[in-house]
Amino acid sequence: HTGEFLFREFDEKIGFSTTLSKFLNLEDKRRYYVHSNENLLRQKIYQIIAGYTEDDAADQLTKDPVFTQIIGTDALASQPSLSRFFRRFDRRSIEDLNEANQELIDKVHQFRDSKAVIFDLDSTHSDTYGNQESAAYNAHYGTVGFHPLVAFDGVTGDFIKASLRPGNVYTSNGVVDFI
Template sequence: MNIVNTFSLQSNRQIKINFDGGDLSSDAGLLLIKEFSAKIGFKKLIKKKFKTNDKSVRFHKDDENLLQMIYQVISAYFQDDHADELAFDPVFQTILDKESLASQPTLSRFFNRMDEDTLIQFDDIDKNLRDIIYSIKRPEHVLLDLDRTLFGIYGKQEITELERKGLENMIYL
């Protein structure tokens, strides 16, 4: 078995990942999500299939705003006002290929431009993503590592009732 010490991302060859315990960032995991996104063509799909009915020329385009919000939500920045905190975040700048992110007011205006057409576009993007994912060859083997946590269960939850009946040794999923 080979151990990968350092590898480059296909989405950005300048980024190299290794496991030597260097500088840490709580959002650096987004780089791996960006890599997966690049492999399935997610950004190209959004750019091709998504636009609002607003014809204004904007510095932050609709597809870029949508990608920014998707990455923000993935990394638990759920509110559009988090964009102000992230405007010059190096990880977000890297994954979005931008010098600065859209601000909270820009994202709020972006959300206000959503309508029934954008919902139809989201449905179409979803269908295209499913086709892409389903076309990927399935692995021959899947390893599931299932462990029971050490946290107690309280109340009238189903597992609590089973434990009370003496089924302590069952497998928990």
């Protein structure tokens, strides 16, 4: 778990969690809760960094002393709490987080004193299971899923932006609208 402490230091240096909190606008109708939306998002990000990509990993980490210290809470949220959290997102809240992402990218480029950005655009395929909305068969990959378009900084490899697309979209479709 020591990697999370390094990321927490990075988080505080560039204001990662603070920036995300500023842009995290969810339709939250909960009257009583233990975990704030900000802490739920921070928990999920730190879990992913630590290699716990599945929501149900939260159940085994609930009282983990390292994670609770990093997140700054007595106990982490459970898998059902994380699942309910993700259901509060809509198109507007995703766009708000895209703005947070851009602000963070700008901070990192300013910190690095970057003079230029080279856009590396690519598509990828992500398999789906079940009947997920907009999932479709992709003949090239031979599976059902999504075919997102992603952009990275070609110099640093930093993630810039992604657009989730149905699995049957041709590789270059939407590139002009994406930029």
